[in-house]
Amino acid sequence: MVTWKGIDLNNKGIIVERTPAVPKGKKNIEIIEVEGRSGFLTIDNNTYSSFVVQVECHFDPQKFDIDEIKSFLDGVGAVSFDGKREYIAVIQNSISFEKVLRFKSFVIEFLCNPIAEEKTEHEVIVTQTDYTLSITDANVEMYPKLEITGTGDLSITINNKTFNILDANGTYNLDSKLKVITHNNLNAASSMQNDFPTLIPGENNISYLGNISSFKIKYRKAFL
Numbered sequence: 001m002v003t004w005k006g007i008d009l010n011n012k013g014i015i016v017e018r019t020p021a022v023p024k025g026k027k028n029i030e031i032i033e034v035e036g037r038s039g040f041l042t043i044d045n046n047t048y049s050s051f052v053v054q055v056e057c058h059f060d061p062q063k064f065d066i067d068e069i070k071s072f073l074d075g076v077g078a079v080s081f082d083g084k085r086e087y088i089a090v091i092q093n094s095i096s097f098e099k100v101l102r103f104k105s106f107v108i109e110f111l112c113n114p115i116a117e118e119k120t121e122h123e124v125i126v127t128q129t130d131y132t133l134s135i136t137d138a139n140v141e142m143y144p145k146l147e148i149t150g151t152g153d154l155s156i157t158i159n160n161k162t163f164n165i166l167d168a169n170g171t172y173n174l175d176s177k178l179k180v181i182t183h184n185n186l187n188a189a190s191s192m193q194n195d196f197p198t199l200i201p202g203e204n205n206i207s208y209l210g211n212i213s214s215f216k217i218k219y220r221k222a223f224l
Contacts, residue, residue, distance in 0.1 A: 002055055003086075005077035009057065012072055013064030017056045017105075022081050024224055025049050025114025048114035048224065052092065053081065058105040079110050085223060086119055087112040115140055118221040126206055126215035133204040138221035142199040143177035147216040154210035158197040166191050171214070 002009050002016050009016055025048035032041040059069065073091055080086040093109035124133055135142070148154065149172075154165040165172055165181075172188060174181045176196040181188045199219055208215065 001080075001083045003078075003080045003083065004072070007072070009055075012069060013060050014057050014069065015059070017058060020053050020055050020081055022053055023051050025051050050111055050113055053079075053089075053110045053112055055108045055110065056105070057108060060104070073108060079112065080119065084119060085116040087116050089113065114224065116223045117142075118223075121218055121220050123216060123218045126208075126217065129208055131206045133199070133206060133217065135199060135201055135204065135219075135221065138201045138223060140201070140222045140224050142219050142222045143175075144197065144199050144217050144219040145176070146172075146174040146197070147214070147218075148172050148174070148212060149214035150210055150212035152211050154208065154212055156197070156206075156208045156215075158206050159200060159204055161197060162194060163197060164193040166193065168210075 002020070028045045028047045028049060030043040030045065032043065034041060059066075073095060076088065076090045078086040079089040087110075089110040089112040091108060092111040093107065095106055095108070118138075126133075146156075148156070148165065148168075149170065150165070150168045151170075152168060154168050156163055156165075168191065170183060172181055172183050172191070174192075174196060176198060179196050181192050181196075183191065199217075206217075
């Protein structure tokens, strides 16, 4: 099953002819040749390149509207090739819909970001000032959403990295992926010190200081 923007292609009359192969993103490693030295040196940037997945399809124009398909197969969105994990992607090729109408078969090229996220979102409630969150199966850093309710100056440490919310008064929502913090649906960047937290595969050590009455963490497992 291939979904685009949360919709199964089959529900739009687009039949996937075979399950596409999904590669792993190539790690970005800089190779340096040094004059007078045998071999080479490397700089590992700890990042990965995007990749293309080609999906071979055919289409039944007698049952579905081609103009609706043109609008659907456009822009940026989430694509899933197994119904469990999804990539942020863009459709990079120009599809000739005149040929689609004549021959019914075509290829969609999804240019995918290298990190996939599980479609299921997990939620945990931090119930004590020293808490361990264990994340199994994931193999790459994750960017959680936090909901913190408290008053006064709050200090939160996740995996030895600390951020502060100053003069808190109510509930604050942090989105580590978008790097946005809000309070009463308004931007509250001036209330926060230091960088947004991340989670890692395995054990995550979480602690806090201050008057926090509620602390929720939402995350999706991430994979290369």
